[in-house]
Amino acid sequence: MTPGAWKFLASVRLAIALLIIIIILAIIGTLIPQEQEADFYRQHLPRSSALILFLNLDHLYRSPLFLSLVFLFLLNLLFCALQQLPARFRRLRIQEEPITGTGSEVPEPRDRSRLERWLGDDLPRLETIFRKRRYRVRLVTTEQKKVFLARKGLLGLFGPELVHLGLIVIIAGGLISAIFSQRISIALVEGQTEKIPGQNFLLRLDRFTTEYYPDGSVRDWKSLVSVLENGQVRLRKTIEVNHPLKYGRLSFFQMSYGQDWDQTSLELEIGWPEGGLQTIRIKTGESINLENGARLKALSFIPDFQVDSRGQAYSRSPEAINPAALVEMVEGDRQVFLGWVFFGHPDHNRYQRQTLPGLKINLKSFSAPTFSVLEASSDPGANLVWVGSGLLLLGLLASFYLPYREVRLGQRAGTHPVLLTYARKNREGFRQEVSNLLGLAGKKELKDKTDE
Amino acid sequence: MNEFSFLLLAFITYLLAMLAGFTSFFRAGSSWRRVSYYLGLGGLMLHSVSLITRTVHSGQAPFTTMYESVSFLAWSCVLAVIIFERKFRLEKTGPYLWLVVVALMALASSPALPKAVSPLVPALQSYWLWLHVSVTLLGEAFLAVAFVASLLYLLTPEKKLSQPGQEARREKLDQLAYRAVAVGFPLFTLGALVFGMIWASKAWGRYWGWDPKEVWSLITWLFYALYLHTRLVHGWKGKKSALIAVLGFLAALFTFFGVNYFLSGLHSYA
Numbered sequence: 082m083t084p085g086a087w088k089f090l091a092s093v094r095l096a097i098a099l100l101i102i103i104i105i106l107a108i109i110g111t112l113i114p115q116e117q118e119a120d121f122y123r124q125h126l127p128r129s130s131a132l133i134l135f136l137n138l139d140h141l142y143r144s145p146l147f148l149s150l151v152f153l154f155l156l157n158l159l160f161c162a163l164q165q166l167p168a169r170f171r172r173l174r175i176q177e178e179p180i181t182g183t184g185s186e187v188p189e190p191r192d193r194s195r196l197e198r199w200l201g202d203d204l205p206r207l208e209t210i211f212r213k214r215r216y217r218v219r220l221v222t223t224e225q226k227k228v229f230l231a232r233k234g235l236l237g238l239f240g241p242e243l244v245h246l247g248l249i250v251i252i253a254g255g256l257i258s259a260i261f262s263q264r265i266s267i268a269l270v271e272g273q274t275e276k277i278p279g280q281n282f283l284l285r286l287d288r289f290t291t292e293y294y295p296d297g298s299v300r301d302w303k304s305l306v307s308v309l310e311n312g313q314v315r316l317r318k319t320i321e322v323n324h325p326l327k328y329g330r331l332s333f334f335q336m337s338y339g340q341d342w343d344q345t346s347l348e349l350e351i352g353w354p355e356g357g358l359q360t361i362r363i364k365t366g367e368s369i370n371l372e373n374g375a376r377l378k379a380l381s382f383i384p385d386f387q388v389d390s391r392g393q394a395y396s397r398s399p400e401a402i403n404p405a406a407l408v409e410m411v412e413g414d415r416q417v418f419l420g421w422v423f424f425g426h427p428d429h430n431r432y433q434r435q436t437l438p439g440l441k442i443n444l445k446s447f448s449a450p451t452f453s454v455l456e457a458s459s460d461p462g463a464n465l466v467w468v469g470s471g472l473l474l475l476g477l478l479a480s481f482y483l484p485y486r487e488v489r490l491g492q493r494a495g496t497h498p499v500l501l502t503y504a505r506k507n508r509e510g511f512r513q514e515v516s517n518l519l520g521l522a523g524k525k526e527l528k529d530k531t532d533e
Numbered sequence: 534m535n536e537f538s539f540l541l542l543a544f545i546t547y548l549l550a551m552l553a554g555f556t557s558f559f560r561a562g563s564s565w566r567r568v569s570y571y572l573g574l575g576g577l578m579l580h581s582v583s584l585i586t587r588t589v590h591s592g593q594a595p596f597t598t599m600y601e602s603v604s605f606l607a608w609s610c611v612l613a614v615i616i617f618e619r620k621f622r623l624e625k626t627g628p629y630l631w632l633v634v635v636a637l638m639a640l641a642s643s644p645a646l647p648k649a650v651s652p653l654v655p656a657l658q659s660y661w662l663w664l665h666v667s668v669t670l671l672g673e674a675f676l677a678v679a680f681v682a683s684l685l686y687l688l689t690p691e692k693k694l695s696q697p698g699q700e701a702r703r704e705k706l707d708q709l710a711y712r713a714v715a716v717g718f719p720l721f722t723l724g725a726l727v728f729g730m731i732w733a734s735k736a737w738g739r740y741w742g743w744d745p746k747e748v749w750s751l752i753t754w755l756f757y758a759l760y761l762h763t764r765l766v767h768g769w770k771g772k773k774s775a776l777i778a779v780l781g782f783l784a785a786l787f788t789f790f791g792v793n794y795f796l797s798g799l800h801s802y803a
């Protein structure tokens with residue numbers, strides 16, 4: 082890799098450019114509805130649909146364009162870390178030798194000045210000053226050299242690197258989740274047992290309950306489930322929203338519920354033309370023999386009855402808002418009655434075939450088994466995301482609240498003493514502070530230069 | 534006295550704090566700034582009583598409806614203002630921050646936001662609601678401080694800069710904004726992103742789903758990452774970073790108000 086390419090990949094300018102582009106794309110992704118069928122865009126955004134589909138803006142966050150930007154950002158973070166870390170570690174490692182000379186071995190940046198006289202004649206005092214301010218102090222004095230080193234906030238030195246490392250780990254976790262996470266939806270009616278695909282255990286729904294607030298809105302859904310392995314119950318637990326069940330590598334979530342309308346039990350009241358009522362119970366799809374020798378069949382049940390433009394009946398929603406059943410009566414092989422009967426509105430009943438004048442059929446009640454929809458998910462990337470988040474937060478704390486401070490004072494026999502100071506931020510302010518501490522303020526010190 | 538009387542009293546006290554603050558502009562060396570500070574502190578107490586009453590009365594976190602959230606955000610802003618006034622002295626930024634607080638209080642007490650307690654849908658019944666929302670809004674309160682300081686930075690007329698002390702005053706605004714971001718950004722990261730991801734993984738089985746509210750908090754967060762890094766590059770520090778701090782807070786506001794009204798998604802009940 083050429084030095085130019087390395088510099089580019091590690092540069093803050095690239096980070097700024099990428100952040101701006103990613104922000105713009107992310108905004109676009111919230112303005113254009115995501116993950117719809119192509120026809121949706123042609124219908125609702127006719128003028129821009131071609132562009133949207135061409136640029137993959139319909140699934141922007143997993144489009145090659147977006148993913149390559151994230152990947153470039155990941156590279157940027159990695160190269161940035163590779164560029165910064167060696168100097169940071171060198172700064173930690175170098176303790177005494179270099180500063181007795183010119184100080185040039187201490188990694189840049191550094192603020193360096195040559196002093197007229199050695200300040201360490203009163204070393205214990207110097208030590209106390211810095212120890213009081215929570216510095217770690219190190220002192221070496223021999224015939225040849227004198228070295229004073231005080232520093233604090235070591236974690237703060239690595240604050241940004243911890244943040245960036247945390248981000249790298251989070252993005253890695255996100256990629257692993259995107260590739261390897263699995264979600265399966267499982268619908269169970271009470272008493273039903275289902276094998277979980279790819280696992281060696283079964284799940285049984287023992288009981289499903291819905292709890293309501295006094296005003297009628299839903300308070301909670303609860304699924305009491307048993308985990309069965311080799312025919313034995315291993316675990317029983319209630320799964321609720323916000324309280325998933327963890328078993329093996331899977332977690333089971335309460336996602337939704339519904340009613341199995343194909344299994345509806347109907348209570349029908351038949352009013353015979355010659356007078357007299359007969360009440361029967363029947364399940365959809367079943368047929369039953371009646372008093373007069375005819376057979377009654379419940380063909381289907383629709384919870385929210387509507388008729389479409391072609392006259393076809395369908396259900397507008399899965400809720401029992403306008404329930405209706407299609408009922409047929411046959412004598413021998415002759416159909417004598419066919420019609421929709423509505424719950425609560427017998428006057429709306431639509432008889433499509435009625436050969437027995439006076440025959441009335443009403444839907445008195447209905448009930449369908451409730452099923453609970455659970456979602457089983459396994460996400461091998463999640464733990465990395467949690468670790469990365471921890472590093473990120475620790476790094477933020479260190480970056481902003483544990484400022485790194487470093488003071489080096491050294492002299493080799495026969496030369497001028499040298500003072501080196503360094504802080505990650507506000508270096509000039511820190512230099513001033515140290516000058517005050519050392520009693521140099523206002524004195525003529527020979528400040529060589531500040532390397533930038 | 535109920536929750537709303539205390540809210541109204543707090544509102545009035547904040548209004549007085551703002552007026553006292555602006556008065557101090559015209560009377561150099563006056564004690565109006567101190568008056569403003571203590572009025573703010575008093576308002577905070579009254580406001581706290583209102584929030585606590587609400588919490589006890591409803592039995593749930595005081596940020597489940599828009600009214601509650603706006604009131605809590607205003608409360609957090611007052612806390613941020615008080616803390617910053619004590620630690621760094623807000624100087625001329627203070628009264629403009631009170632203006633933001635007063636605006637939020639006006640919104641909270643306006644009839645546009647229904648005051649009724651609404652029962653929590655199942656997904657919201659979690660102690661993560663407390664952690665996620667309170668830490669996020671607290672973070673946003675500090676970002677509001679950065680917003681106002683940056684706005685004042687941008688609004689300083691170029692002509693004025695040649696006057697003595699003006700350059701230093703603007704430098705202080707820049708410092709103030711950075712210090713506020715240094716508090717707000719970690720809080721926002723913790724509350725909005727990390728707690729948000731943990732809660733989403735508990736409630737929905739996935740920590741991230743590119744839901745519009747999630748994306749907009751990410752956008753907000755990226756703006757502040759951008760802010761921090763523009764300060765490292767010569768030529769971006771100052772005006773451009775101030776502009777980004779302003780845009781970042783507007784993104785936070787859109788995440789808070791706009792997403793629910795303009796975009797649809799899983800978060801639309803909140």
Ligand code: HEM
Nearest residue numbers: 091092093096157158161241244248477480505758761765
């Ligand atoms: C969303 C992504 C990022 C976040 C949240 C982030 C966060 C941070 C934070 C909190 C700091 C410390 C700031 C301060 O002390 O004022 C920082 C410093 C820094 N970041 Fe990032 N960063 C991100 C991406 C990047 C990238 C991609 C680069 C690549 C060049 C980068 C380069 C740097 C550098 C050079 C510093 C300064 C280090 C120093 O002060 O010695 N950052 N970053």
